[in-house]
Amino acid sequence: VQMASGFFAVCPLPATVISLITQYLNDSDLASFARSCSYVYSVVTQDDLLWKKHCGLVWACQELCAESWYECWLKFCKEFDRYKPCFAQIKSALKKMELFVRRCGMHHKFMHKTTEKELNDLEKRLG
Numbered sequence: 001v002q003m004a005s006g007f008f009a010v011c012p013l014p015a016t017v018i019s020l021i022t023q024y025l026n027d028s029d030l031a032s033f034a035r036s037c038s039y040v041y042s043v044v045t046q047d048d049l050l051w052k053k054h055c056g057l058v059w060a061c062q063e064l065c066a067e068s069w070y071e072c073w074l075k076f077c078k079e080f081d082r083y084k085p086c087f088a089q090i091k092s093a094l095k096k097m098e099l100f101v102r103r104c105g106m107h108h109k110f111m112h113k114t115t116e117k118e119l120n121d122l123e124k125r126l127g
Contacts, residue, residue, distance in 0.1 A: 018043045019050070027054050045070045058084060060091040079116055 013021075018040055022030055034044040044050070051069035055061040059076040066072040080087055 012039070015043045019047055022047065022050055027058055030054070058088060060088040 022033065022044055025033060030044065030050075034041045048069045051073045052064075055069055055073050055076065059073075059080070061072060061076065064072055066075050076087075077084075083090065
């Protein structure tokens, strides 16, 4: 079925119904659902509140780091996908460590941003 927007829809559900469905999906199911057709993809990727929720749950991200929350989600997936199962716990632990070192007056040594390459090198050294 071709929609007025020019998209082809497998199942021409209203955007409000699609948005309701997405509220019950985890990130993997959400990605699969979004790929079901171009219309669903356009509805799902434009739902900023949905992606803000998933960025918070999976990536512990509370601040927008791209033009939209969906773009923010993609950025985290690209850089840290292999850490997804434990990323929120790691980020929480790092925040606790940062607070601790700030109290100890050593925060200048803790402010360095770590890159994926540095994490890989560290993993190789630790075995």
